[in-house]
Amino acid sequence: MYSERLDKRAFDELRHMEAEVGVVPNADGSARFKIGNTEAIAAVYGPQEVKPKHFERADRGIIICKYDMIPFSVSDRIKPGIDRRDMEISGVITNALSRAVMLEEFPKSMIAINVYITQADAGTRCASLTAASMACADAGLPMRDLVASVAGGKIGDSIVLDLTKDEEDLHEEGATDVPMGFLPSKNEVVLLQLDGKISQEDLKKILAIGKVGADKIYQMEKEALKRRFLDENKS
Amino acid sequence: MDYFKNYDVVTPGDLLSDEKHGGEGTYTEDKKIFSKYFGMLHVGDREMMVSPLTSVYEPHEGDDIVGQVIEVSSKYWVVDINAPYYTRLDARDLNFRAEINELDRYIQRGDYIYARVFRVYTGNHAADISMRGTRYAKLPSNLIVRINPMKIPRLIGKEGAMINAIKTGSGCDVIIGQNGIVWIDGDEDKKPLAIEAVELVQREYYNPNLAEKVRELFEHVQ
Numbered sequence: 001m002y003s004e005r006l007d008k009r010a011f012d013e014l015r016h017m018e019a020e021v022g023v024v025p026n027a028d029g030s031a032r033f034k035i036g037n038t039e040a041i042a043a044v045y046g047p048q049e050v051k052p053k054h055f056e057r058a059d060r061g062i063i064i065c066k067y068d069m070i071p072f073s074v075s076d077r078i079k080p081g082i083d084r085r086d087m088e089i090s091g092v093i094t095n096a097l098s099r100a101v102m103l104e105e106f107p108k109s110m111i112a113i114n115v116y117i118t119q120a121d122a123g124t125r126c127a128s129l130t131a132a133s134m135a136c137a138d139a140g141l142p143m144r145d146l147v148a149s150v151a152g153g154k155i156g157d158s159i160v161l162d163l164t165k166d167e168e169d170l171h172e173e174g175a176t177d178v179p180m181g182f183l184p185s186k187n188e189v190v191l192l193q194l195d196g197k198i199s200q201e202d203l204k205k206i207l208a209i210g211k212v213g214a215d216k217i218y219q220m221e222k223e224a225l226k227r228r229f230l231d232e233n234k235s
Numbered sequence: 236m237d238y239f240k241n242y243d244v245v246t247p248g249d250l251l252s253d254e255k256h257g258g259e260g261t262y263t264e265d266k267k268i269f270s271k272y273f274g275m276l277h278v279g280d281r282e283m284m285v286s287p288l289t290s291v292y293e294p295h296e297g298d299d300i301v302g303q304v305i306e307v308s309s310k311y312w313v314v315d316i317n318a319p320y321y322t323r324l325d326a327r328d329l330n331f332r333a334e335i336n337e338l339d340r341y342i343q344r345g346d347y348i349y350a351r352v353f354r355v356y357t358g359n360h361a362a363d364i365s366m367r368g369t370r371y372a373k374l375p376s377n378l379i380v381r382i383n384p385m386k387i388p389r390l391i392g393k394e395g396a397m398i399n400a401i402k403t404g405s406g407c408d409v410i411i412g413q414n415g416i417v418w419i420d421g422d423e424d425k426k427p428l429a430i431e432a433v434e435l436v437q438r439e440y441y442n443p444n445l446a447e448k449v450r451e452l453f454e455h456v457q
Contacts, residue, residue: 102262140274142260142262142272143247144248145248186248225244225273226244226246
């Protein structure tokens with residue numbers, strides 16, 4: 001029975017969030033998103049000529065995303081470079097953003113997105129997706145909506161929002177992790193994965209609390225973008 | 236009903252209105268108008284427009300641009316003009332007759348050129364450029380500053396007021412490409428001043444007293 005969370009949060013409470021836009025001066029657009037102890041930095045370059053050339057599509061642009069965890073991001077040093085997990089996450093971020101960015105406006109071009117995890121405490125793919133969507137908006141790309149992403153799950157009998165690494169590792173309770181990505185103002189789901197076992201009713205409950213959490217993240221993203229412009233105006 | 240006021244800052248996906256027409260920078264879904272960009276809203280009587288705060292360069296016919304040659308072929312040069320696509324400068328679009336197959340006698344790889352966009356292809360915004368005309372030429376290798384193309388109109392100013400102030404104030408020769416590449420030539424000790432002025436404009440493009448600030452910058456030095 002999981003009656004109280006390890007960090008004393010409410011079951012539907014998000015960790016403390018920070019969002020900032022324009023952190024990489026050399027990129028066309030960039031953003032930093034921090035939720036709890038998980039922090040992602042995203043930089044967007046382009047649209048530009050496609051390299052390698054055979055990836056080119058005549059009817060639309062493409063997104064090439066690189067997700068990487070920095071060696072010191074976790075307590076056991078991880079090997080630098082792209083491994084299989086990084087490739088998978090790059091793929092899901094690309095798919096999710098392809099629903100948001102209007103790629104048909106840039107045929108035969110590519111948008112390069114680099115995401116780095118400087119600190120990891122579960123929910124890195126959600127933090128990456130949120131940061132990447134803010135960076136795309138900062139780069140001036142046409143988008144249908146910003147993407148807000150958060151993980152939900154089930155520990156024991158309780159439905160929880162925004163799991164930490166310690167909670168994911170509670171094996172005797174039976175922890176399930178469901179990363180979700182939304183286009184909040186469109187009410188669309190662009191990312192949905194499942195790690196563990198879940199019943200149909202519980203999945204619906206997780207999606208419902210995930211949507212509420214994503215709306216809060218969405219407000220955070222909007223404020224961060226507006227703050228960039230207003231800060232410039234003040235100084 | 237309108238959900239935002241004129242000059243509000245909007246983000247992608249914001250519902251703007253469900254009555255008016257959507258202009259540039261917006262898209263329509265279910266007869267409702269949404270913002271497409273992170274930018275500033277302009278409300279008209281019947282139309283709403285969003286202009287992005289930053290953007291990539293989109294070529295238009297007649298633009299004067301600065302580009303860098305990245306490849307020399309037998310009949311044309313491939314030029315990077317800071318847009319999503321590279322462009323071609325054909326050997327026939329010069330002021331003089333160039334010898335085919337010996338194009339690197341005139342312009343080599345890495346050189347910067349000042350040219351004009353004379354054709355834009357519909358559909359994908361690719362362009363062709365030309366160097367016909369007395370004002371266009373190869374630029375001697377010098378200082379290049381890149382700024383966001385959305386801020387170029389501010390750098391030029393009303394009828395060239397801002398750029399003329401920078402030119403006279405710093406004593407440098409400045410050429411502005413509409414694509415966001417600025418070329419600066421002058422005495423070694425005066426160049427940093429011109430760079431600082433250009434970067435000041437890029438940083439504070441929204442400031443109504445910018446002309447005053449630029450003047451102060453030059454007075455401060457003298």
